[in-house]
Amino acid sequence: MRNTPPDIENADVIRFSPIKLPYRYNALEPYIDEETMLIHYNKHYLGYLKKFSDLVDRYDINDQVIDIMQDINKYPVEVRDNGGGYVNHSLFWKMLKPNPKGKMNRPKGVCLNKIIEEYGTFGEFKNLMVEASKQRFGSGWIWWVMNKDGSTNILATPYQDNPYMPEYNSYPLLGIDVWEHAYYLKYDADRTDYVKNIFNVINWDEVENRCVVGNRSIFDVNIIN
Numbered sequence: 180m181r182n183t184p185p186d187i188e189n190a191d192v193i194r195f196s197p198i199k200l201p202y203r204y205n206a207l208e209p210y211i212d213e214e215t216m217l218i219h220y221n222k223h224y225l226g227y228l229k230k231f232s233d234l235v236d237r238y239d240i241n242d243q244v245i246d247i248m249q250d251i252n253k254y255p256v257e258v259r260d261n262g263g264g265y266v267n268h269s270l271f272w273k274m275l276k277p278n279p280k281g282k283m284n285r286p287k288g289v290c291l292n293k294i295i296e297e298y299g300t301f302g303e304f305k306n307l308m309v310e311a312s313k314q315r316f317g318s319g320w321i322w323w324v325m326n327k328d329g330s331t332n333i334l335a336t337p338y339q340d341n342p343y344m345p346e347y348n349s350y351p352l353l354g355i356d357v358w359e360h361a362y363y364l365k366y367d368a369d370r371t372d373y374v375k376n377i378f379n380v381i382n383w384d385e386v387e388n389r390c391v392v393g394n395r396s397i398f399d400v401n402i403i404n
């Protein structure tokens with residue numbers, strides 16, 4: 180039992196609430212199909228959140244969610260897997276955006292400048308993300324991250340690991356879920372085609388906000404809500 184007043188308990192409930200999907204389940208078609216989104220959000224994402232919430236209660240964890248990620252090795256591995264699943268998908272939903280006109284969403288501003296400075300062109304950056312997804316054997320995520328010195332790099336993490344964890348010690352700008360549950364219904368085993376296509380529906384406004392925050396070196400900002 181937690182020795183905390185009811186309002187703190189309520190705050191925790193809010194802190195670990197799901198992100199509401201910012202668009203309809205079919206809004207990312209034809210790149211991500213409705214059925215995949217429905218299952219991904221309701222079964223996988225809410226499943227991670229439920230298990231994470233149970234673990235937080237069981238182990239009496241009172242830290243903020245990003246603090247938990249940054250100090251993840253002090254917790255059992257199930258906190259890493261389910262807390263990571265909650266954090267990663269909460270980021271992922273917001274990093275996607277419908278593309279009703281069929282013209283690929285493209286980066287701009289600080290974000291585009293960083294891409295050109297460090298990778299040459301947006302096309303080359305995209306190719307490197309696709310390559311990273313090929314090299315991630317098994318389930319995981321592909322990230323574009325900012326390091327504490329302001330430089331960026333492309334990172335592949337296993338399972339539900341994320342850049343906040345001390346092994347990676349960086350700030351996520353863009354994350355792409357490459358678990359089979361994210362693409363198998365539409366793309367079968369063709370992960371490469373899925374990653375290429377998801378670039379049509381990246382929410383570069385969200386990524387731009389994160390590039391600006393990262394540039395101010397605020398690595399502990401609570402970005403979930």
Ligand SMILES: [Fe+2]
Pocket residue numbers: 219223268356358360361
């Ligand atoms: Fe997923």
